[in-house]
Amino acid sequence: MIYEPSVLAVVVFFGFVGVTLGLSFWLGGKAKSSAGYFAAHGQIPWFVNGVAFAGDYLSAASFLGICGMIAFYGYDGFLYSIGYLAGWIVALFIVAEPMKRLGKFTFADALNTRFDSPGIQVVAGISTLVVSIFYLIPQMVGAGALVTPLLGFDHWVGVVIVGATVILIVVTAGMVSTTWVQFLKGSLLVFFSAILTIMLLYRGFTVDDGGKDGHAFRTWGPFEQSQLVDNSTLNQNGSWTIVEQSPAWKETDFLRIKEEASGAITVWHRVEKEDGLYLVEAQSITDAADGRTLINGLPKGKGEGEAVLHPVGYLSELPDGEKSTEGVGPLEFFSTLQKSKVILWPKQIVRDGDEVTTVYYQKETDGSQVLRPGEHPRFKGIRSDNLIDKLNFLSLMLALFCGTASLPHILIRYYTVKDEVAARKSTIVGIASIGFFYVLSLYIGLGAMTSGALDVTNSNMAAPLLARSIAEWLFAAISAIAFTTVLGTVSGLILASAGAVTHDLVGRFVSTPLTDSAQVRLAKLSSVGVGVIAIVLGIVFEKMNVSYLVGWAFSVAASANLPSLVMLLFWKRTTKEGVITALMVGMISSLGWILLSEDTYTQVYGLSAQEALVPFSQPGIVTIPLGFLTLILVSLITQPKAKVEK
Amino acid sequence: MLSTHNGRIAMTLFVIYLIFYSGFMLINIFTPQWMEWTPLAGVNLAIWYGFGLIGLAIFLAFLYGSLCRPASSTSVDNGKEGQA
Numbered sequence: 001m002i003y004e005p006s007v008l009a010v011v012v013f014f015g016f017v018g019v020t021l022g023l024s025f026w027l028g029g030k031a032k033s034s035a036g037y038f039a040a041h042g043q044i045p046w047f048v049n050g051v052a053f054a055g056d057y058l059s060a061a062s063f064l065g066i067c068g069m070i071a072f073y074g075y076d077g078f079l080y081s082i083g084y085l086a087g088w089i090v091a092l093f094i095v096a097e098p099m100k101r102l103g104k105f106t107f108a109d110a111l112n113t114r115f116d117s118p119g120i121q122v123v124a125g126i127s128t129l130v131v132s133i134f135y136l137i138p139q140m141v142g143a144g145a146l147v148t149p150l151l152g153f154d155h156w157v158g159v160v161i162v163g164a165t166v167i168l169i170v171v172t173a174g175m176v177s178t179t180w181v182q183f184l185k186g187s188l189l190v191f192f193s194a195i196l197t198i199m200l201l202y203r204g205f206t207v208d209d210g211g212k213d214g215h216a217f218r219t220w221g222p223f224e225q226s227q228l229v230d231n232s233t234l235n236q237n238g239s240w241t242i243v244e245q246s247p248a249w250k251e252t253d254f255l256r257i258k259e260e261a262s263g264a265i266t267v268w269h270r271v272e273k274e275d276g277l278y279l280v281e282a283q284s285i286t287d288a289a290d291g292r293t294l295i296n297g298l299p300k301g302k303g304e305g306e307a308v309l310h311p312v313g314y315l316s317e318l319p320d321g322e323k324s325t326e327g328v329g330p331l332e333f334f335s336t337l338q339k340s341k342v343i344l345w346p347k348q349i350v351r352d353g354d355e356v357t358t359v360y361y362q363k364e365t366d367g368s369q370v371l372r373p374g375e376h377p378r379f380k381g382i383r384s385d386n387l388i389d390k391l392n393f394l395s396l397m398l399a400l401f402c403g404t405a406s407l408p409h410i411l412i413r414y415y416t417v418k419d420e421v422a423a424r425k426s427t428i429v430g431i432a433s434i435g436f437f438y439v440l441s442l443y444i445g446l447g448a449m450t451s452g453a454l455d456v457t458n459s460n461m462a463a464p465l466l467a468r469s470i471a472e473w474l475f476a477a478i479s480a481i482a483f484t485t486v487l488g489t490v491s492g493l494i495l496a497s498a499g500a501v502t503h504d505l506v507g508r509f510v511s512t513p514l515t516d517s518a519q520v521r522l523a524k525l526s527s528v529g530v531g532v533i534a535i536v537l538g539i540v541f542e543k544m545n546v547s548y549l550v551g552w553a554f555s556v557a558a559s560a561n562l563p564s565l566v567m568l569l570f571w572k573r574t575t576k577e578g579v580i581t582a583l584m585v586g587m588i589s590s591l592g593w594i595l596l597s598e599d600t601y602t603q604v605y606g607l608s609a610q611e612a613l614v615p616f617s618q619p620g621i622v623t624i625p626l627g628f629l630t631l632i633l634v635s636l637i638t639q640p641k642a643k644v645e646k
Numbered sequence: 647m648l649s650t651h652n653g654r655i656a657m658t659l660f661v662i663y664l665i666f667y668s669g670f671m672l673i674n675i676f677t678p679q680w681m682e683w684t685p686l687a688g689v690n691l692a693i694w695y696g697f698g699l700i701g702l703a704i705f706l707a708f709l710y711g712s713l714c715r716p717a718s719s720t721s722v723d724n725g726k727e728g729q730a
Contacts, residue, residue, distance in 0.1 A: 085700050086703065088707075089663045089706070093657065093660040093663075094656065331687045334693055335688025338684065372681050373674055373692055397671050428707040436704075442693070
């Protein structure tokens with residue numbers, strides 16, 4: 001699709017950037033000491049911190065990734081919402097208060113409080129950096145993915161704008177400005193998501209045969225098989241000829257048909273029904289051997305003789321043969337969809353010599369199927385008879401459950417409030433805000449699925465495009481919030497990384513302790529350094545799937561950090577050697593597993609799935625218990641002598 | 647942690663949530679067809695259970711907040727109790 005840049009969205013976005021930067025410079029005076037820079041002097045009110053938790057946590061992956069996944073596949077995206085929120089239970093009941101009690105500036109502080117070991121500090125600092133950078137990549141990629149369609153800039157420009165803004169926010173006032181940006185973003189995100197949900201419920205459902213651009217997708221038939229052979233002519237509102245199919249196309253269910261009037265070759269899906277064969281119009285993007293890109297057989301563009309992909313996302317059938325509904329209630333929304341039929345748009349890639357065509361074709365799907373788990377390729381294992389496939393799902397849900405309370409950028413928020421009671425209260429506010437948003441995510445995703453505005457090539461745009469299908473001002477607001485979603489989360493990640501570099505790594509290696517002002521200077525320099533790395537990675541990893549990368553960060557965090565944090569609280573015989581080894585084993589094993597998994601082989605290396613060396617992609621179910629086991633074994637082996645003799 | 651009033655409440659509520667969360671995962675793994683059942687208002691179990699888990703998390707969080715005693719103490723021997 002070609003997007004029209006929205007002037008209103010640009011104005012709102014730059015308005016928000018101006019406000020946040022103004023706020024940061026104004027608050028700069030409060031962050032001159034290390035306690036101010038890293039922990040806002042522990043003076044953030046608990047309610048503000050709670051909403052800031054939501055601002056920190058509800059990243060681009062949550063807002064754009066989950067809504068997009070639901071819009072394209074249905075309920076499966078909501079599994080992430082459930083898992084992400086469940087992780088906060090671990091944070092509230094196990095981690096929140098001890099974190100506040102034990103630590104000062106960084107996650108490593110809390111782990112090291114009993115031992116004062118340089119080893120723990122350094123390894124936990126490295127773990128913080130690894131997890132934060134894994135988390136940073138998808139946020140920056142998300143920034144670029146948004147800016148291209150919304151502002152009309154290149155991907156790298158979006159990444160640089162967001163990166164530079166975040167660096168300024170973090171450098172000027174550290175945790176103080178970061179907190180207020182996250183508070184603002186968290187409030188706006190939840191509020192406007194609620195508005196969007198109310199408006200889509202009010203709009204109800206409509207049966208359609210195309211998207212918002214008015215193009216009605218055609219279905220021709222029934223045909224006999226003998227009518228659908230190479231070079232046959234079809235008279236359907238003009239003359240059409242079936243193109244001679246090469247072997248690559250013959251292996252598919254698609255036919256390429258040339259419209260004699262325009263010369264355009266379009267792709268059609270051959271569907272067998274009881275009364276014969278039907279041809280259902282598909283959409284295609286062809287990267288031709290001569291370097292041209294063709295959309296539905298024509299050069300990309302909006303001029304004469306050019307084409308763009310049509311927006312999609314509509315119902316083909318409502319219950320009782322109705323053509324539209326009035327506004328629907330929150331439960332009626334699901335019960336109506338349950339009995340409807342929706343058109344989904346799966347894709348298939350056809351490689352014909354040097355020419356690569358991506359075909360998006362219509363798949364009429366029962367609403368009941370869209371509202372159950374197991375439709376997305378990642379979750380298909382649920383319905384498999386193979387136990388290994390089911391383990392992949394279990395492993396992901398375990399990583400989401402355990403990962404939240406191990407994310408360094410979330411954990412450092414506990415240092416910004418005055419005491420344990422405030423830490424607890426702010427977590428409760430965080431859970432309420434985040435939980436409410438995740439309920440809305442299902443409505444927004446399914447609303448986008450039936451909005452007539454979906455871009456088949458870009459699931460990340462589902463929520464903003466849904467907003468555009470309702471009102472231009474809502475699109476401007478949601479798009480601007482999507483940008484600020486990235487700003488809020490990236491600020492937290494850069495701050496966590498800068499804390500790890502300054503406090504855990506450099507601070508441990510210098511011969512004389514750094515003065516307070518030197519620590520702040522170093523933290524600011526580190527913030528710039530990490531910010532620049534984030535910008536570079538955001539550009540390099542442009543093509544990576546956003547939610548997929550966040551899953552990595554959760555798995556590594558849960559495997560490396562959680563075992564040590566939990567065992568330190570529950571097992572008095574934990575030793576520093578146990579903590580160091582568990583951190584390293586958890587981090588290396590989860591990273592190693594990910595790098596050897598099917599997902600990475602296919603999506604990163606471009607190799608075949610069969611070559612992957614581990615049986616399923618999600619490491620959590622193996623590497624989280626491995627972290628615990630390592631800590632227990634090493635701690636038992638390295639018990640202090642006095643205790644052993646006793 | 648288990649030796650304090652607040653710690654015991656936290657662990658009890660954690661276990662309650664864990665049971666429901668595990669139930670969700672086990673149904674999906676062993677009898678995924680149950681998720682398609684529509685027990686109430688034409689809405690299937692997958693959605694009821696998903697919303698239920700989110701609602702339960704929020705409810706348990708507020709319950710914990712109301713049951714906790716103002717000052718927490720800990721059994722972890724860290725020597726930094728009450729550090730701000």
